[in-house]
Amino acid sequence: MVDCVENRLLTSRRGLLLGGASFAAWAYLPKFASAADGRDPRLVVVILRGALDGLATVAPVGDPDYAGLHGSIALAVDGAHPATGLDGFFALHPAMPEFARMYRDQHAAVIHAVATPYRDRSHFDGQDVLESGYAGPGRVQSGWLNRALEALPRGERVSSGLAIGPTTPLVLRGSAPTVGWAPVALPQADDDTAMRLVDLYRHRDPALASALSQGLQLEKAASGDDMKPKPGNQVAQMRQVARGAAKLMAADDGPRIAALAFDGWDTHANEGGPVGRLAFLLGGLDGALAEFESGLGDRWRDTVVIVATEFGRTARINGTDGTDHGTGTIALLAGGAVKGGRVISDWPGLKPANLFEARDLKPTTDLRCVIKGVLQGQFSLSDRVLSETVFPDSAGARPMKGLVI
């Protein structure tokens, strides 16, 4: 061991166990009356923690104020590292060639100037709102994805090959049972010891009994084998988790609805433009999307991946070639089931008067409309369930139509 800290697994912004490198999913297969049509919908929610700079990822190069505001890190469609033009107004970061290809193939879409209902700038509260689905912070008992699962008809349990998630992200936390997987390496305690301990806990500490017995369900195929990530950077780990997750989700008895979280998007300083820190992370995200595409194989056809973040960053770069906490940002959709090839935006403009509180991209689309649209398109959830249970008190945020094929 040279320096174990160098090899530490990703931990999430919220600091839960192995959070950034873990994968959590619903423990059941959804059961649909329409299964006969051969469609087998899959949904992956990717949470980017730290607040993604939407203006640097999908740049409004056609907005006359963009280049001035984003200054030294602004993207351009010419130069040494040109951004990929999407529709004549928006251009995609050059570190995302896979997403660009999916977009060209109409299997990826961008929603721009989007935000949750949260209007302050604390990461932690912002993440709570994004993941809980409530209109304000402080409601962290369950996440919107979990409450959506509760509204779905429950079919068979996914194979016992997965344990309850080590660190289920809030978005998937709640009463609907979940399973998870994280790459770890450790000689395992033997079954007998484990069973004795579960027995002790049953008598003395039922909460620990429940936690441990769930944790022990990690299947034999995983136990005893080494699943440690290869030494590598954050980007390699993003790809690796996505690769593992995609393989699990591709199996016929594997999970259909899952969530991942990637950390590190809080680019206050030296964010970089077409190359640099954000470019590096976006390359990882792009690689993770490609891993889902290849790993899901012919199931990619029925898949939607939603990529969302707690809020955006300032429209104007700060004094250290980075961006501070802002408001409006982007959401990305990718997958064979996405009606893509579009940037969906009611563009607010970047004139000073049009910025939110004179500093941030003004949100014109409620992120909940996007997510509701996907949940409805993939799983036919009713407007009522979506606006009362999944996103409480959100009747005003109507599901966006036509996001899913």
Place this chain on the structure above:
Amino acid sequence: MARDSQAALVALNRFGFGARGGASGDLVNAASDPRGFVKAELARPVGVLLEAPGLQSTPQLGQAAFAYQDQVKQAREAAKTAAPTEAPAPPADPKPDNQLRRNLSLNTVMTEIAGQRAEAKPAADSKPADTAMKADGMQPNAAAPPTAAKPAQPLNVIQKTFRAEALARLQRAVMVDCGFTERLVVFWSNHFCISASKGELARMWAGAFEREAIRPHVLGRFADMLKAVEQHPAMLFFLDNQQSLGPDSRAGQNRKRGLNENLAREIMELHTLGVGGGYIQEDVTSLARIITGWTFAGRKGQIGAPGSFAFNANAHQPGPQVLLGKTYDATGLAQGEAALADIARHPSTANFIATKFVRHFVADDPPPALVARLRDVFVKTDGDLKALATALVDSDEAWKAPLTKMRSPYDFLIASGRLLARVPEDPGFYLNSLNLLGQPLWTPAGPNGFPDTTAAWAAPEGMKLRLDIASQMGARLGPNIDPLDLLEFAAGDAASTETRKTIERAESRQQALALLLMSPELQRR
């Protein structure tokens, strides 16, 4: 007697790091005077300081890091000159596997994923185990801790420093009497956390930051700790303040750079007022301007000894600033110090700190009356942290609340080391285990530190990993240790019948020890 043992468990586990094994007599001492046992350490403020041979000051460490970085740079440039055409190898990018996955079962997939990692499997049996416990007489090769399969490379100065700092902290925690003040250090260090993952300087300074900015004030004043923290090079580096320039300062004008509000925001959100503590965006920006120029001297030492805190007047935003409704005149460094002193005294800060303090020591849902009392103590004593700790120990709630909090991974490992009476000689086992359990030392994922709730640490996979680690510790147990004796040391007659029976009936001493370490008596606090 049973009641006393119960109070002893509160003294040892809620407030301290657990009973030490061997001849310590901790449980008996704690049972005879539980409050006195906890408070004894509060009377020795100097005992909170940590000095060990070889531990250096922040400027010394900074200079060593700069020198190391210069060496690396020179070596790289020399290599470039030697082989100018050789481009660095691109990162491995395995070709996407487009094979269809029809009719593949999850079990097959899991096997496949596991198989793919096989080549990276650590050579657990062939490589000598980490010496942490072996050196103390445990069976060395029964089960090695997780180790990387890398060939041994010499550690660089940053890695060496990190490990030396870690070792000093671990040894202190394992040896100290009750551990209340060390628990306070851990609490405040997590409250004002930095992350070693920020970069080489952060890793180099992580231990020194705690020794210099946290420890001297753990039994002192909050305002002094706040100032020491926000002026420490490690914090300035971690939250980017060394890059923040006043837009109208000379440096800002010359370099066309300006504010970075990262540190200012976290000072108010995480260190003092808390979210909803009464500040708005303008206050964040204003505080960011106020603390422009708070930086550390770089390798050239133009504004001070390299690696030491420096106020760079050239980078400081000129003019008075309004923060939380009060105007702070342009007084240079003193402007920010005055602002911090006021924030430290703000009613929201008292409330935020009291709540977090009680949540850490007593319950995830802190009893409101206790929070209110500690808040009042904080206000009346102008943030006297020793008074705060004393009020906590003096409260009834802290002794009556059931032991439902879960030990954090760090707490669990230290408590195990104490019970086994093994003073670590190498930090490897602890550092590896902390990584696996999601609490890498001095490396939280964000500036809000590690979580402090039962739910976070009693998660299913976390429990399973704890059991795996407890089994490793059990497997390396020497034959001269009786797990039932250890249960006596740890809990005495407060141990449950079920736990005692579970340990008695274990099939081996090793299994018994794993079960003991995982028992509710050792996991809850």
